[in-house]
Amino acid sequence: MKASEIRDMSLDEMRQKASDIEQEIFNLRFQHGTGQLENTSKLKQTKRDMARLKTIIRQTESQQ
Secondary structure, three states: OOOOHHHHHHHHHHHHHHHHHHHHHHHHHHHHHHHHOOOHHHHHHHHHHHHHHHHHHHHHHHOO
């Protein structure tokens, strides 16, 4: 997910997306722990997307 895509969302959409990504990270970590995760780079990329999303949410909130 690119930063420009995130910035086009409303604040509520960003928060919903953050919630969805948190759930996805939980599922990926669970799969990794049980040995079912084949693409381990997906976990790293998802964590980066979450960090990017949280950063933009924080920037948006501070501007308002």
